[in-house]
Amino acid sequence: MIKAVLWDIDNTLLDFNKAESYAIRKCFDIFGLGECTDEMIAQYSKINRGYWERLERGEIEKKRVLEGRFEDFFALMGLPVEKAAAFNAEYQIRLGDKAFFCVGGEAAVKRLKGKVLQYAVTNGTLAAQSRKLANSGLDKLLDGVFISDVIGVEKPNAGFFEYVFGNIDNGINKDEIMIVGDSLTSDMLGGNNAGILCCWYNPDGKARALPDEMSGEVRIDFEIRDLREVVCLVFDNKLAVQSLMPSH
Numbered sequence: 001m002i003k004a005v006l007w008d009i010d011n012t013l014l015d016f017n018k019a020e021s022y023a024i025r026k027c028f029d030i031f032g033l034g035e036c037t038d039e040m041i042a043q044y045s046k047i048n049r050g051y052w053e054r055l056e057r058g059e060i061e062k063k064r065v066l067e068g069r070f071e072d073f074f075a076l077m078g079l080p081v082e083k084a085a086a087f088n089a090e091y092q093i094r095l096g097d098k099a100f101f102c103v104g105g106e107a108a109v110k111r112l113k114g115k116v117l118q119y120a121v122t123n124g125t126l127a128a129q130s131r132k133l134a135n136s137g138l139d140k141l142l143d144g145v146f147i148s149d150v151i152g153v154e155k156p157n158a159g160f161f162e163y164v165f166g167n168i169d170n171g172i173n174k175d176e177i178m179i180v181g182d183s184l185t186s187d188m189l190g191g192n193n194a195g196i197l198c199c200w201y202n203p204d205g206k207a208r209a210l211p212d213e214m215s216g217e218v219r220i221d222f223e224i225r226d227l228r229e230v231v232c233l234v235f236d237n238k239l240a241v242q243s244l245m246p247s248h
Contacts, residue, residue, distance in 0.1 A: 002197065002234045003172045004117040006164065007142070008181030010124055012201050013109065013227070014132060015100040020045065023094035027087055033079055044073045052123070055154055056185050062154070066092075066125070095124075096131020099138075103203070104227035109141050111231050117169060120145040121161075121179065123154050123186060144168065156190030165194075178221075180230055184208065188218045197221045199230065 010016035021041055028036040051065040060068075070084040070091075112118055120142055122129050126149040133139040146164050153159040165174070178197035181187025191198035199222040200208075208220065222233055 001176060001236060002116060002178050003176040004119065004168060004178070005112065005230065005234065006119050006121045006177065006179040006191075006196075007109070008179070008183065008187045008201075009120050009122040009129060009132065009138075011102065011182045012180060012187075013102060013105040013120075013138065014136060015102050017045075018100040019095050019098060019132070022098055023091050026094045026097070027091050030090060031083060031087055040077060043076060044069070047072050047076070053185060055123075056156060056189075058157070062125075062149070092125050092127040093131070095128040096135060099132050099136030101136065102201075102227060104229075106136075108227045108230050109138065111228075112234055113141055116234055117143045117172070119143055119164065119168065120147075121155065121164060121181075121187075122146070123148045125149055155186045156193050158190075158193040161190060161194035161196070178233070180227070184218050188220055192219050199224060199233065201227060 007013050024041055024044065025036045028034065048069045051060070051069045054060050055062060055065050066088050067085050070088050071081050073079075074081045074084050074087075109118060118141070120129075120133065120138065122145075124132075124147065126147050129145070129147050129149075133142075133145060139145065144167070146160075146167070148154045148160060151160055151163045153163065155161075165177075174195050175197070178199055179187055179191040179194075180199045180201055181191075182201045182203075184200070188198045188200055198218075198220050200220045202223055203225050205225070208218070224230065224233075
């Protein structure tokens, strides 16, 4: 029986890509940097993902992620690199301006409210995530929020989850906790490290492949396309659960 669900936020409950696109364009306006095209945002997203993967592997600290990604992006685009730090600070605020739910996210959380405990577990910054949660209403729907900025440890580090376990109902066993997230390297690997159930939200049907820099395999207990399917898993609907199990 699942008694607690740990929800990732970005690109799980909330559509990070939409928020990212809005926030970058807003910051371009604020800093007078001209037009920000879809191609430019795609270039930034690639740089950003690389930095976060290095963070997840423990190679760099978060401060370097937050500023380094914009330094690289500005250099690539011929923009003033000296403005990268200030741009990042404003970007953190603008990320929380608007909240866009992923399909089925809000419905799933509302359906499970009061039935199981639900917590946010995120590597996002305190500034961005606090505003996202408030503007989406998730701060009222969830039973608690765990942000790596506050904990001082990032997913997938086991220390992040040990902190979580120490601050939720101590009557819940690890085999009664499930993490739901889109990232193999952060959420699923983190769930593996923590010894809890792992539910991979994979709406686009991506391959189960870790980056070349990370060896080994990641355990996935359930793979879903729609977040509302989490409700079936929690309520232990045997037929529904069977239909959700990956065929490969």
